[in-house]
Amino acid sequence: MTANKKVLICFHDKCFDGAASAAFFTRLYRAKFDAAAEITYRGLVHRAGQLFDENMFVGDENVIVDFKYSSSDRLTWWFDHHQSAFLSEADAQHFRQDTSGRKFYNPEFRSCTKLIAHVAETRFGFHPPDLDELVYWANLIDGAQYPDAQTAVEMKDPATQITLVIEGTRDPDFVPCLVPDLASKPLQEIASLPPLRQEFERLYSQHMKWMNVIQQRGKLKNGVLFFDVADLNMEGFNKFIPYYLFPGAIYTVSISRSPERIKIAVGSSPWNPAPNPANLATICERFGGGGHAKVAAISLPPGDLETARRAASEIVQELCSTFSS
Numbered sequence: 375m376t377a378n379k380k381v382l383i384c385f386h387d388k389c390f391d392g393a394a395s396a397a398f399f400t401r402l403y404r405a406k407f408d409a410a411a412e413i414t415y416r417g418l419v420h421r422a423g424q425l426f427d428e429n430m431f432v433g434d435e436n437v438i439v440d441f442k443y444s445s446s447d448r449l450t451w452w453f454d455h456h457q458s459a460f461l462s463e464a465d466a467q468h469f470r471q472d473t474s475g476r477k478f479y480n481p482e483f484r485s486c487t488k489l490i491a492h493v494a495e496t497r498f499g500f501h502p503p504d505l506d507e508l509v510y511w512a513n514l515i516d517g518a519q520y521p522d523a524q525t526a527v528e529m530k531d532p533a534t535q536i537t538l539v540i541e542g543t544r545d546p547d548f549v550p551c552l553v554p555d556l557a558s559k560p561l562q563e564i565a566s567l568p569p570l571r572q573e574f575e576r577l578y579s580q581h582m583k584w585m586n587v588i589q590q591r592g593k594l595k596n597g598v599l600f601f602d603v604a605d606l607n608m609e610g611f612n613k614f615i616p617y618y619l620f621p622g623a624i625y626t627v628s629i630s631r632s633p634e635r636i637k638i639a640v641g642s643s644p645w646n647p648a649p650n651p652a653n654l655a656t657i658c659e660r661f662g663g664g665g666h667a668k669v670a671a672i673s674l675p676p677g678d679l680e681t682a683r684r685a686a687s688e689i690v691q692e693l694c695s696t697f698s699s
């Protein structure tokens with residue numbers, strides 16, 4: 375008897391879409407390529423400098439989903455939908471010259487899971503109806519398409535509960551171990567599994583604490599909500615909380631601090647868009663930050679609190695003035 379084929383699936387870690395992409399690919403691979411393959415999972419995170427180590431690709435097949443391209447010869451499958459999918463022009467060129475028919479890029483997709491589902495159906499004639507809900511939620515969560523702030527903040531749906539755990543867990547093995555469940559069980563059942571439940575309860579009570587803090591400290595003026603939580607270790611709060619607590623808020627400016635950095639986060643409400651929205655990336659770029667038009671940020675060294683407060687107050691003024699003219 376020969377050994378089973380080894381497949382390594384690398385996915386965007388701490389991200390519902392990343393884990394869901396790994397799950398969907400698993401089903402595609404087992405159904406259409408090798409039902410007996412021995413599949414392992416590895417989460418990837420963005421960091422400065424070298425993203426991939428050539429020695430990382432130890433499988434007979436090496437797969438990347440929802441993460442940047444690698445020009446390694448050992449990479450056999452790749453799916454991504456991020457605007458910035460290529461680390462260099464050389465990588466982009468390498469991808470364009472690929473003739474394997476197993477590397478797929480389309481930034482028009484809101485989620486990588488949906489891209490994989492689309493390729494699975496159109497190229498390989500594979501559509502597992504039991505994964506429709508996984509694809510639906512990956513698209514909604516990754517594309518920030520929540521119907522309202524309640525759905526995003528109250529987390530009553532199993533998918534939003536699973537997302538809180540995927541994004542917030544400190545156990546590096548948690549998400550890789552969750553992928554086989556995502557590939558085979560309904561979300562309701564996964565959300566009820568005791569290890570997930572336990573992590574959810576812990577993270578949800580932290581979420582409620584942060585909601586209280588934002589409620590107490592938030593100051594809303596001319597559609598702009600400002601709060602300063604630099605004295606608390608509160609990085610990573612749910613970015614929809616401000617619009618849930620202050621339905622009149624169109625923009626949010628906040629200052630938070632972790633041991634590594636001070637962060638000024640500047641965001642806008644997906645549910646209450648201003649008629650002539652400001653480009654938040656452009657504003658943040660002036661202070662050395664950046665991001666997207668609708669959500670952007672500035673990072674400063676942890677000691678630069680006075681600079682951060684001055685910058686934040688200038689940004690608040692500027693955003694307020696967009697409503698008074």
Ligand SMILES: [Mn+2]
Pocket residue numbers: 391392440455484485486516
């Ligand atoms: Mn994604």
